[in-house]
Amino acid sequence: MTDQNELIEQKSWWNRNWKWVVPVGGCLTLIILFIAFLATVIFGATKMMSGSEPYQDSLTKAQQNEQVIELLGEPIETVGIMQGSISFSNNDGDADIRIPIKGPNGEGIIYVVAEKRNDVWTYSEQEVRIDQNNEVIDLLNEGLDQEDEEEY
Known part of the structure; x- marks a missing residue:
């Protein structure tokens, strides 16, 4: 069975x-x-x-700025996700972005505020803020010495 x-x-x-x-x-x-x-x-x-011009221009300026290089070291690279907004309409546009960057010695953020009129970008703010010491480096007036900056 x-x-x-x-x-x-x-x-x-x-x-x-x-x-x-x-x-x-x-x-x-x-x-x-x-x-x-x-x-x-x-x-x-x-x-x-x-890929926008304000992003590329600001990152290049930060990577070539002596003060930023001194504080962050080289190479300076982007890190994380960019924040803000960019809008385009015909030949006009607006940008308000924050680009996180880092180097071997620290991190910072590039702040950019720009306006595009008739195919030309004009920056009202383009600066790097270093995280470690809260130092602000103005990328718009980098070619001016201290006396010229006061007149500017």
Whole structure:
């Protein structure tokens, strides 16, 4: 006589678990797609902003400024995610951005406020604030000596 357990056919894993696998798998798929969409939007916006003239000009000035190099060291690189906004309309635009930077000796943030009229960017603020000592380095007046700066 055969054992009674041998006659009972075992259900497959799928047949035993499909009732919870389908909804959970569907929800996970939607969550992953949503996260991928958000990442694409954030990456696209960041890429557009980091390719802008105010971003490039300000980063280059900070990387070449003697005071910034003295305080942060070289190389000076961006770190983290840029914050702020840039808007364009025809040949006009506005920018108000903060660019986190770092060097071997410390970190800082480049603050930029600019306006574009008739295809020309004019900066009202372009400075680096060093995190360690709260020092502010004005990138707009970097070519002026102290006497010229007072008249400016």
